[in-house]
Amino acid sequence: MNKFIYCLDEDLKNKLIKQGFKLLKEDDKGATFVFSDKIKFDFNNVSKNKFMFTNRLTF
Numbered sequence: 001m002n003k004f005i006y007c008l009d010e011d012l013k014n015k016l017i018k019q020g021f022k023l024l025k026e027d028d029k030g031a032t033f034v035f036s037d038k039i040k041f042d043f044n045n046v047s048k049n050k051f052m053f054t055n056r057l058t059f
Contacts, residue, residue, distance in 0.1 A: 003035035009050035
């Protein structure tokens with residue numbers, strides 16, 4: 001099952017793109033990425049109000 005990242009921060013969005021996460025959708029509410037455990041990114045150093053992990057994809 002895929003996991004997704006809902007990103008609410010422009011700076012974080014750019015970092016995720018640069019790291020290689022696949023951007024699925026972007027709108028005025030934020031950006032949606034496919035999570036990949038093959039890409040090394042430390043989410044522990046990111047404020048929890050800037051992103052959310054989920055198993056549900058909502059458009």
